[in-house]
Amino acid sequence: MFALDLAGVTFIKNMLNKIKFLVEKIKDWLPKAQSQIKAHAAEIEAKIKQENLNPLPQSQIKTLSHEINRLPIPQTYRDAIQSKLTEAIAQWQEQEDAANSLVILGSPVEPLSKILNEALADWEQQHFWTIKILSWSERPSNYVTIKSQLLQEMGWTQDNHQQSEKSRVLMVIPDLSLCFLRCIDGLDGIEYLQDLLLNNRSQFWLIGCNEWAWQYFNIICQLEAYFDHTFSLPPLEDLELKQWLTPISKMIKFNFLNGKNNQNQGSQLKDDNEENWSSSSEQDYFQKLEVISQGLSSVAAKLWLLSFRIQEEKDEEEKNNDELTSANKSEPEIKENIVLKLPNLNNLPELTKNEFYILFSLGLHGELTLSELALSLGEPKNTVQNQVQVLRQLGLLNFNNNRLRLNPVYYLQLKKDLVNNYFLTEGAK
């Protein structure tokens, strides 16, 4: 009887705990829901206000885009790479069997070569190491020669292979996806590097690779087994994004669409970091930019650029005159203001299976010429050219210097669709 009572009490206690837990969860959810509703309301309000908004002229977008490409890499990336590298090298020097490599992973739309080159520029001066960087900015035109060109470029000889003493030479391959092409003879470079890394432990290796290619290499040649240290570039936070884009935003005089000037001090800031934000609109904007870009610098930069609008406003006096003297019509003076509306991700257009194959191949390689793309798909160049043309018109591809790349604006939705269609597995960045 007593045991039954005890069981009953325990049951009631458990139930009460569960109810408490549920109440806590609801309490926790309510403020979030409230803020979400507010954000939606702000979005709707902004949409209503967007009636007279036009995008920036293409020439201006091109100029700004060029300036963004010239921006130094975000400080967060620089600090993260440098500290990881120092840590991995220290471990390698201290321990006999420690791994002699570090892999930096990033999304296929991030400029990995640039990120690694810039991050290493300071590091070299601080640590007095000799750095040997693979200087390729593009894949060798003949993919069959990748292996021999790797050998030639990095100057590895048989003597290097035999050397057992740990040297202060840092071997850097900024973008591993340049060392392969998805075709029968296009994987020789990767297999060669794999062997080299295993046999040559006298030098430390820093390798940059895009996440999709890394996933592919892990499946086809278990590359992860050769690299103990892998590190993904950290996502950028709202303030970091703002600081990174500040040099460009100083070039333009604009208001946030909610009405506050970018240079004026605003009120009602959400946190105590008032010195970081000029207005609550600015804070809202970068918070949303952080969320929708998932902290990827290239996606955020492109979305930031595309959220500039030109607002046409009639002069207040002219407005009044218009109302009073409708008979005496004269052309009203129109003022053009640049405003920054809240950023939005564009919807991915409906794609065919063949288009998915093309987009996946581009993500896998980072960038490709049309001939390389055709080779990686095992299709004739003409067929691929037609499909690429369609994708370019849809704005999914960028075409610069004869090379095709994914458009960062669509990257996150494309990745989601590729996961849902079994091209990629969940973990890919």
Add this chain to the structure above:
Amino acid sequence: MFNFFPWVPLIYTFAQVETEAVNKASELITEITIWKVAQAVLIIAITYGTLWSIEKLINWLSEKVSLKNRLIVRESLPFLRAFLLGLATVLFLNLFLNLSPNNVLALTGTAAVALGFAFKDYASSLIAGIVALFEAPYQVGDRVKIGDYYGEIISYGLRGILIQTPDDDIVTIPHNKIWTESISNANKGNVEAQTVVDFYLAHTVNIEQVTQILYRVAYTSKYTQLKHPILVVMDEKPWGTLFKLRCYPIDARDEFVYKTDLIKRAKQAFAKYNISYPVLPIGLSKDYE
């Protein structure tokens, strides 16, 4: 002299049973009115329309959703169809029949006998269709081989399934084949189905080299689903060596273009590295033909 009297109660009893049967039959069938007929026509029209719309909607939706959800959407169609038809049949019977427990029993008995004689195969297919819904030897979207036919199941009807063959022919196969025939299902509810490609090469080829080429062919095909294992196995023939490449396409629908892609690129590589094909002895080649 024939004594008639002992038979009188028996004849009376027979007459009584007959009258009762006639009465019962009239009890089973309710009064048929114009309104009821109109209702029946309406039920048939609504059911037909709904079935047609649902089929169109689900087929459309299954092509719109991602590969991950395609089969889930398609598999719902047979269940929805069975439910709708069942509901319509009950409503229809309820209009014209008094569905008391006794009547239902009598009706099913009569129907069973009638069906047993007249529509034996049809009834067998219907029942097999219902069994197959739950046993699931095949589902919409599966790639199956039943008898001489291989292809993707594109429709799951009440009586049978429709298979789309690689030559784009549509073949109807009754469900009652599941009682007697063996059914080979290549993907069983998954979007991937293993593809096996045979390569016949000369005995003298470098096995290591051929194996590496075949693995590379699979790894570098745009169609390959890399999360599934890729395997090269060998078999020996008197006139050559058989290499079998086993791998999976991302989408089972691409099975034949995938196979073509693998063969095309493997042959290009074999030509590049001078890998020779077997030459059949004259007698054997005739047999082989």
